[in-house]
Amino acid sequence: VVSHTCPVNIIGDVIHRTPWTEGKFKDPVAEYFFEVYKRLEFKEWHFGHFHEDVRLDFSDTNDGIFQCHYEKLPYELI
Secondary structure (H helix, E strand, O other), rough: OEEOOOOOOHHHHHOOOOOOOOHHHHHHHHHHHHHHHHHHHOOOOEEEOOOOOOOOHHHHHHOOEEEOOOOHHHHOOO
16 A cells, blocks of 8 residues: 555554644544555555654554655665
């Protein structure tokens, strides 16, 4: 999956909840993507909305790999 943002349940693993980031957790698109995430089988989800380079590997629980891209290429996040 390639999208601008990620499902709302992943946001907390990418950024910390602060008064400045609170709006990111109330994003209707991220909430919609959570509904998509619950129904979709995928290996990787790539996004960049948070301007961070983060790789979250949940493949051991069959929840896939989430990669937030900013400055690094996908293979550099491993």
